[in-house]
Amino acid sequence: MKICPNCKYKNTEDAHFCENCGHSLENINLDTQIIPSASKQKKSINQHSKIFIALFSVIAAMLIGGLFFGNYYYNYHRQMNRIADAFEAGDSEKLTKMVISGEEDYQISSKKLDRLVDYYQLSSHEKNFTDFIESLRTNQVELQDFNIKQTGRYFGLFKKYQLELLPVYLKISTDQAGTEIFLDGKKQGTSKGDDYLLTLGPLTPGRYELSGRLEGQENQANLDLVRYKNNDFEKNSNVHLDLHRISFKVTSNIDGAQVYLDDEAVATIDEGFAEINDYVWHQGLTLELRYQLDDEELKTSSRRIDDDEYLAEDYEANDLQSMITLDFSEVQTSNDVQNFLTELYDDLSDYTSEYVTFETPQKNDFGKYFVNARENSDEQDFEKFINEIRDDNGRNRVKAQPEVESVTMTLENQYTVQYLIHYDTVFNDRNLDEIKQVFRYKQATLKYNTExxxxxxxxxxxIENFETVDEGS
Incomplete structure (x- = not known):
């Protein structure tokens, strides 16, 4: 064939003019024409195809990998876990990217979210915080202060979830004109009549300090304005300021325990009681006792004081109506220790008599008064003492009576006890007078076996904590 030098059209071998453009083909030398071979054309096509297929495969692999990673990283549970991690770390700055406002008039900021984070970092809310984090991770319990919202998509593909924070409102009422109202130390207003209502908000859920001041009297309260696991939310959100005073007596089973009204230590239990005089009452006021041990703090149950209770003008120190008893559970009192020692020394007194059997069963029973039973070295000394009296033909028996002087709780279920022991030795010879002796154990350690x-x-x-008070002379 002849290839037109003008348009490259392929003409028949006997053509004199190009059938496509009319160009003369007379001077075309068929021997010198270069016609691409089919194999070269095919090879070129194959190379381009391979490059295209390789590129396509890489792009496809990247897209598929990206989809798999996106489905993994942006799935609902992992987004919730990242939010939970930010709460656990107390990272309010990071939380601002994960939390949106549930109201137009409320704007999210790290400073505002700090209040909610600070609320959950209080030791009294530790359990609730653990539950809150678990609820975020598992979505098994309503968050109450938040809604979980889908707010768009990442890269147009993966659903984006954020927490919608529901702000709170505080309603404050008072029937005392001229009452100044403060929230976190900032004045919010002054009541102008006998039926005054002030609404504050929208506020970030958290703890707030509300105070009212009238003619030198001040009423202060901490309000937990958080919905999650807070049965007092409605009560704390609707506060009536009433600046009357209360007086009462608190009794308890641990001397040295601190008396707390809300989170303020106001007195210490001494000789079984403490008096609270002329304390300004506020709505939601709670009473609690705390006792600090070496490694932990014990607490009693919390007692709410209502507005018509323990009015100062009605207080009488010895009136049962003016007393509140808050005992620590499973705490041993001086009476408990006295009863325990009395029982122990009664058995000891009985066993010193030769008329009472003191064999292995009795020794095992006696060993129950001691930690590690008969392996306890003090128990072994008691047995030795009992046997010495029984083997002494001159002594008939010993009568022993304990007298507790002090009991101090040093650890949970552990007590340091100081007590006297009165020994009265009776002789077989009735002509001999009894010998009365008194000894003191200054630092005996007792433990309460909960099982x-x-x-x-x-x-x-x-021996260094044992002393003779009266040797019988």
Whole structure:
């Protein structure tokens, strides 16, 4: 064939003019024409195809990998876990990207979210915070202060979830004109009549300090304006300021325990009681006792004081109506220790008599008064003492009576006890007078066995904590 030099059209071998453009083909030398071979054309096509297929495969793999990663990273549970992680870390700055406002008049900021984070970092809310984090991760319990919202898509593909924060409102009423109202130390207003109502908000859920001031009297309260696991939310959100005073007596089973009204320590239990005089009452006022041990703090149950209780003008120190009893659970009192020691020394007195059997069963029963039973070194000394009296032909028996002087709780279920022991030695010869002796154990350690529900002697403090008060002379 002849290839037109003008338009490259392929003409028949005997053509004199190009059938496509009319160009003369007379001078075309068929021997010198270069016609691409089919194999070269095919090879070129194959190379381009391979490059295209390779590029397509890489792009497809990247897209598929991106989809898999996106489905993994942006799935609902992992987004909730990242929000939970930010709460656990107390990272309010990060939370601003994860939380949106549930109201137009309320704007999210890290400073505002700090209040909610600070609320959950209080030791009294530790359990609720753990539950809140678990609720975020599992979505098994309503969050109450938040809604979970889909707010768009990442890269137009993966659903984006954020927490919608529901702000709170505080309604404050008073029937006392001229009452100044403060929230977190900032004055919010002054009541102008006998039926005054002030609404504050929208506010971030959290703890707020509300105070009212009237003619030198001040009423202050901490309000937990959080919905999640807070049965007092409605009551705390609707506060009536009433600046009357209350007086009462608190009794408890641990001397040295601190008396708390809300989170303020106001008195200490001494000789079983403490008096609270002329304390300004506020709505939601709660009473609680706390006792600090070496490694932990014990607390009683919380007691709410209502507005018509314990009015100062009605207070009488010895009136049962003016008393509140708050005991620590499973705490042993001086009476409990006295009863325990009395029972122990009664058995000891009986066993010193030769008319009472003191064999292995009795020794095992006696060992129950001690930690580690008969392996306890003090228990072994008691057995030795009992046997010495029984083997002495001159002594008939010993009568022993304990007298508790002080009990101090040093650890949970552990007590340091100081007590006297009165020994009265009776002789077989009735012509001999009884010998009365008094000794003191200054630092005996007792433990409360929670499984058996009884006290036991751990140790009596050693010879350095034992003294003679009256040797019988």
């Amino acid at each position: 058996d529900g009884q006290l036991q002697i751990d140790n009596l403090g050693g």
